[in-house]
Amino acid sequence: MHKHIILNNGLTMPIVGFGTWMLKGEAGKRAVLDALAVGYRLIDTAHMYDNEAMVGQAVAESGLRREDIFITTKLCQTRAGYELAWQGIEESLARLQTDYIDLLLIHEPYDEALDMYRALTEAYHKGIVRAIGISNFNAREYLEFIGSCDVIPTINQVECHVYYRRKELQQTLVAQGTQMQAWSPFTEGKKNIFQEPVLQAVGQKYSKTTAQIALQYLVQQGIGVIPKSSHRDRMAENLDIFDVTLTPDDMARIQQLETGKTLFGWYED
Numbered sequence: 644m645h646k647h648i649i650l651n652n653g654l655t656m657p658i659v660g661f662g663t664w665m666l667k668g669e670a671g672k673r674a675v676l677d678a679l680a681v682g683y684r685l686i687d688t689a690h691m692y693d694n695e696a697m698v699g700q701a702v703a704e705s706g707l708r709r710e711d712i713f714i715t716t717k718l719c720q721t722r723a724g725y726e727l728a729w730q731g732i733e734e735s736l737a738r739l740q741t742d743y744i745d746l747l748l749i750h751e752p753y754d755e756a757l758d759m760y761r762a763l764t765e766a767y768h769k770g771i772v773r774a775i776g777i778s779n780f781n782a783r784e785y786l787e788f789i790g791s792c793d794v795i796p797t798i799n800q801v802e803c804h805v806y807y808r809r810k811e812l813q814q815t816l817v818a819q820g821t822q823m824q825a826w827s828p829f830t831e832g833k834k835n836i837f838q839e840p841v842l843q844a845v846g847q848k849y850s851k852t853t854a855q856i857a858l859q860y861l862v863q864q865g866i867g868v869i870p871k872s873s874h875r876d877r878m879a880e881n882l883d884i885f886d887v888t889l890t891p892d893d894m895a896r897i898q899q900l901e902t903g904k905t906l907f908g909w910y911e912d
Contacts, residue, residue, distance in 0.1 A: 646885055648867055650797040651820040654774050656713055656746065658862050659882055660685030662826065662871035667694050674873045675701035679712070681879040687800075687826075687869045688739075689717035690731060691750055695738035703740050714739060715746040717778055717800075718763075723755040728762035732771065747772045748800055752784045757791055764794050776800070778826075782815045789819055800824040802907055803866060805842070805857055805900045806834060813866065824867035828858055833906040841896055849887045852880060859884045860897045 647655045661678040663671065663686065671694055675686060679701065688698045695716060702712055716739065722731030735744060747766065749759050756777070766772040776798035780788060789795055799816055803809050803825035813823045830836050842853035851859070858868050858881060870881045889897075 648822050648865070650774050650822060651795055652774060652797060654745075654797070656774070656798075656867065657683075657685040658867050659683070659858065659884070660687050660713070660715070660867065660869040661878070662869040663688045663694055663698060664692055664826075664871060666692075666871070666873065667697060670873070671697045672701045672704075676705060677875040678878050679705045679707060681875060682882050683878070684711060685713040685715065685869070687715045689719065689748075689750060690722060690735070691717065691719040695735055699739035699741065709741060713745045714741065715748065715800075716744055717748040717750040718759060719750045720753060723753040723759060725755075725758040725762050728759040729766075732762065732766050736771070743770065744772045746774045746776060746798060748776045748778045748798065751779045752777070752781075752788070756788060760788075760792060764792075767794060774798070776821070782812050785812075785816065785819075785821070789821075795820045798822050798824050798867070800826055800869075802827055802905055803861065804828050804830050804906075805836065805839070805860055805897055806830065806902045807905055808861075808898070808901050813864075817865075822865070822867065824869065825861055826869055827907075828861060828868045828870055829854065830906055839900065841900055845889065845893050845896060848893070851884070851887060855880060855884050856889070856897070859887065859889060860894065863889055863894070 648658050661683040666674050688695050716735050718731040722728050749756050763775040767775050774797040776796040778800040816823050837853050842856045846856045861868050872878050
């Protein structure tokens, strides 16, 4: 299994990253420092999470070189517009204490998404942002969006997990050169994925946890994942998935968990 995804502009991105939604303050900083210490090299944040400054502080204190860490952030509704997006980019650079962002996404398909993307595209051409993309676009929204784009998004970060795999969306994206990345691969507790009997059974075969199998199922299909945990041992466990390959039979069993429905309710394919 590959530990990296090559984006459509040639940039290399770790396939397993660390999500920071709901992590804040000193405890949040400690979690990001722990994640970097156990080996994560992709840290995912967003304007909406109100924790970019904390992430920037952790990166600065980690002792790692900036170029060895891949930082993703996202612009939300309060920066929806061309001028506002530029303002958001400058705010993110300042809060993250960096002179470039590795991946910058538009958090949702806002009405002003194309205006925002114009600013992202300019920032990309200037080298302030190394890759640009979108988040939470369904297939129809994505196809409509790229019809007016000069730069095809490198990533569409969406809800994706064993219960809502979104294979057709991934096929649509990949056909146009966009990779899919999964937020909430553990469903944020909306389902008790850690007690899922199918995942437990497959995990026992390989001495892996249900969490590891849930991630591996996605990663093996070329989907980036950004699990979140504040426990250092779990962080390490979530990274330790590259020494096993699930068989077609394992994959077919897990595929039976598919419901075809979002657990978060605010958009459908």
